[in-house]
Amino acid sequence: MSLQALRRGSGPQFSAWRHLVGKQLPARASLLGSLVPASGWAPDFLTPGPDHASPTTGAFDAIRATPRRRLAADLRRLSSHHRLPAWTQLLADGDRETLDAVADTLAAYYDAAVTPFVDRVRAVLDADRACRVHTMARLGVGAVLAGLHPQMRWQEPVLELPGPPGQGQINFHLEGRGLLLSAHIFCGSRPRALLNDVGTPVLVYAPAWNPHGSNLVAEPPDTRPRTSTALATLLGRTRAAVLEALASPAGHTTKQLAQSLGISPASASEHVTALRAAGLVTSLRQANTVRHTITALGAGLISTATGTTAPATPSARWPDRLP
Template sequence: MSMIEFAPADLVGLRLAHSPLVEVVTSGFALNRPRETWLYGSWAARVRPLLAGAGLRTFLAVISGPTCYVPDFLTPVPATARPSLAEELRVVAATPLDRVAAEVAAAWAGHPAPPEIRRFDTDPAGGLAELVRQVQRYFELAVAPVWPRLRAAAEGEIAYRARLAAEDGPQALLAGLHPRLDWDGSALRLANGKPGQWSLDGQSLTLLPAGFAGPRVYPLTAGPAGRALWYPPRGYGQLWAQAAPAEPSAPLAALLGSTRAGVLTLLAVPASTGEVATTLGLSPATASHHLTTLRNAGLVVGERVGHRLRYRRTALGEQLSAIDGVRIDGR
């Protein structure tokens, strides 16, 4: 069991953010550990041919070392809630070279390292520059096509947690965060995690929802910019199974009608009008009509993310979506 000392006073410094580099690294896990990350099978099948011959040997060697350790410098804790990839890569590029060399070597400790890894011993500056270039290329090929939905899922998670904190206090940020995670008021305990005990050492803890995190929680317990937890956002499965959206419960369908109930259920992950229409097989006009009706009823709200307007469930919409097997006539 992993344990991070975390007292009530530490709630003040708790933050949420969405990191492109965390999505990059966790997507690498999805490629390298197919048995653990079967959910991403269709994505991986599309991506692997694109990566073949793309000149990414340094990046792939760094994130797939035999010790299962990924260098911490590659995923710096974001300074802002919504950093761009370029902003994060500037932080990576400024990492002290002795730290770069030490952490890359740790990923291959006790194992024969390929030339791309050995380069960091003799030319850490050149190795780091090449790694940054390859991360950018990998993102363009593998992550950018699904980035709008990754960002939307994270935005929905951040908004949901913010509402909980506003309504029930900051401790609600940790309530129900993940089935394997428990907070007892003095420490965060991660079941089935790597054994160890850490403290925040006066630094903040940042929660980083990541669509590629799968069913796991990943603690980042060391680093000059603070501590972090990577975890899957609510409804993350719908990011990868758009052909088979979740069915609304019978009581919800009886209350709202099957189509509107389907739209509200789908919005476990924020979506645009076009995405709702495509996923549920509706015309854009019909999808827009149902979204407008749900918005006017206070069940969803539209938020602009980049150039797109995406809809997410409100607190009332969340509560209504949770009904299952309850007699709506009150008996």
């Protein structure tokens, strides 16, 4: 998905990321370009399921172990939409050396395009998850599903998804398997459903973005005196209480935070702004409400100050959806 985001050039939040990654592509990146079109379907063997969703859970090993039958089927489907270079026939035949070359190149690409930005990705996903948890608690699963995309419609027990242009309606039956919702930073505007060929059906959607930080690449640190002042005042009693209050998995709105701590909304907003400037808090707009949640850095600060285990951030319980 990140390869498609890199190629299609859409989304201002990816502009700085594309500029940086474009200068660090691995030498054999053309292998990936042949397999991953700028839009539309990409071979499923490149995206292992939930059990192997990240490098730490064996994603690249799973790709290297792809059966020949799966390779042939995926490449046959891809060739019906795009003309493939001659070397992909070796891949379709199950040639291990060719498959290893693809996996090695994908791993090198991951190191350039994803690894340096993991903290930023986690902050976006954590904030999005906090909002979905809050919506689930208040309004139920139907509101969560309907809020994932403007064109999604929930008519229990049917969920209607926006499909690719020119394709008619396709029906999927979950048959009691449930549905895993997975926010993905590179999903693009249209949700993607992985339903029929996996044990756990997955709905991948684009997370909402933090209105105070709209780029995947974080802005360089502000070295002006006001930043140092913000960091120096973090040890104040009220600001520490604000940080601890925001360690709640669902986070708080400014109004909720003020009521919880017995301070004015203006004071709560001021403290949140300072904490956000220091990278300890993130904020996410949902409709007319802005919800604030703690970042991994903020959780670590609490842990260091209190000598306790850091509060679990949402990303600790969600499998990575990369590459």
